[in-house]
Amino acid sequence: MGPFWLEALGVVVIALAAALLAWLFLGPLWASAALAVLLLLFGLHHLRQLSRLWQWLEQPLGTPLPAGGGAWEGVFAALHRRARHAAEERTQLSTALERFRHAAQALPDGVVILDANHAIEWCNATAESHLGLNLAVDIGYPVTNLLREPDFINYIHAGKYAEPLVLHPVRNPGRTLALQVVLYGAAQKLLLSRDITQIDKLEVMRRDFVANVSHELKTPLTVVSGFLETLLDGLPELSAEDVQHFLTLARDQALRMQRLIEDLLTLSALESGNPSQSEEKVDFAGLLAEVADEARALSHGRHEIVVEPAPDGSLLGSRSELRSALGNLVSNAVRYTPEGGSIRIAWQAGVDGGVAFSVCDNGVGIESQHIPRLTERFYRVDRSRSRESGGTGLGLAIVKHALTRHQAVLEISSELGKGSTFTARFPLQRVVFPPQTTTAG
Numbered sequence: 001m002g003p004f005w006l007e008a009l010g011v012v013v014i015a016l017a018a019a020l021l022a023w024l025f026l027g028p029l030w031a032s033a034a035l036a037v038l039l040l041l042f043g044l045h046h047l048r049q050l051s052r053l054w055q056w057l058e059q060p061l062g063t064p065l066p067a068g069g070g071a072w073e074g075v076f077a078a079l080h081r082r083a084r085h086a087a088e089e090r091t092q093l094s095t096a097l098e099r100f101r102h103a104a105q106a107l108p109d110g111v112v113i114l115d116a117n118h119a120i121e122w123c124n125a126t127a128e129s130h131l132g133l134n135l136a137v138d139i140g141y142p143v144t145n146l147l148r149e150p151d152f153i154n155y156i157h158a159g160k161y162a163e164p165l166v167l168h169p170v171r172n173p174g175r176t177l178a179l180q181v182v183l184y185g186a187a188q189k190l191l192l193s194r195d196i197t198q199i200d201k202l203e204v205m206r207r208d209f210v211a212n213v214s215h216e217l218k219t220p221l222t223v224v225s226g227f228l229e230t231l232l233d234g235l236p237e238l239s240a241e242d243v244q245h246f247l248t249l250a251r252d253q254a255l256r257m258q259r260l261i262e263d264l265l266t267l268s269a270l271e272s273g274n275p276s277q278s279e280e281k282v283d284f285a286g287l288l289a290e291v292a293d294e295a296r297a298l299s300h301g302r303h304e305i306v307v308e309p310a311p312d313g314s315l316l317g318s319r320s321e322l323r324s325a326l327g328n329l330v331s332n333a334v335r336y337t338p339e340g341g342s343i344r345i346a347w348q349a350g351v352d353g354g355v356a357f358s359v360c361d362n363g364v365g366i367e368s369q370h371i372p373r374l375t376e377r378f379y380r381v382d383r384s385r386s387r388e389s390g391g392t393g394l395g396l397a398i399v400k401h402a403l404t405r406h407q408a409v410l411e412i413s414s415e416l417g418k419g420s421t422f423t424a425r426f427p428l429q430r431v432v433f434p435p436q437t438t439t440a441g
Helices: 003-025 028-057 071-106 125-131 150-158 197-234 240-271 284-299 319-335 368-373 383-389 395-404
Strands: 110-114 120-123 165-167 177-184 188-195 280-283 304-307 314-317 342-349 355-361 409-415 419-426
Touching (some): 110 125, 120 125, 125 188, 150 177, 240 395, 280 284, 284 314, 284 319, 314 319, 319 395, 319 419, 368 409
Antiparallel strands (some): 165 177, 280 314, 342 355
């Protein structure tokens, strides 16, 4: 039996006892009056407690419960416990939601919560950046009204979300996004966005690389195959001079393929990210002499090659990688400088105590728009001139990766028709100077 029934039973017993006493001593009229007064007081008490409860219900959440009287004390205590439990649950849910939002904000991918009508309920900062959204303004609006891309609108309305949609947003030219919808809950959706711009560029580079390698190998192979067929079909009719000529041309093309394959293997080793096989002291003067000899051999006396005296000291690094990088800079200068031109090779003092290796020529020069792309694999300013010069299109890519492995940078300055200067700058930590000698007086 609840507290209200016990209190009501007690009031009835008291009222009946009072009415009986009033009947015995004062008469039936007073008995009725006493009974009415007691019942009125009982009703007023409960109305007062109910009014206090109603006033509390209209207060903000967290307002303390008023103290109750009689059976209402238990009711208020029960409500207080329920309110405390509800507040604890709200706090836990709020904490969990806040943690979810912090975790979602930390994700590298964009997250948008959509309702059944594709309206935005919440999104993280990455999604705002990817999709051009503003949560403070766009919440409650259908995402299709804000991201007006026909491919995206067709994708989200089609309901086939097994595969992501690759999108090139008009708002973000040059960016590639992978969008995918994940269903959850009661007709709710998660719209996930991932920036795959770099992956897309790498895929394009891979396709271009395969196409370029195939093309670069196909041309000399075709020449060699053609010469061999000519020799096989008409060897008895050909003179010794013709045979010698064809074999010489075939050998040149075979050597061209060999250089290409060697450059590809070198570039692959540099791009692998593995550390250099050996770290040694590479003498400035010795390295300069090697690349200068290569320049003279490649030039065959067609250019004026000026070699500045090298300073005392050494570079810390891989001799083979440094030799390949600096040798490519020198050979490029020889190939792209017309006969009679001048090439200057020198070591110079660099900034912050480092050193710089520079190759300066007065050759054909390079237009400014080509300079940022010169270190890309197979990038050629003039394809016909590059092939005539015997280059593989990988030289500056090898230079860039070899210098990067030695914390060095490549600087290029050039003017069309006036020549170019390529400078490899090495930091102080890669330089070893000879110890200073002193004379005792």
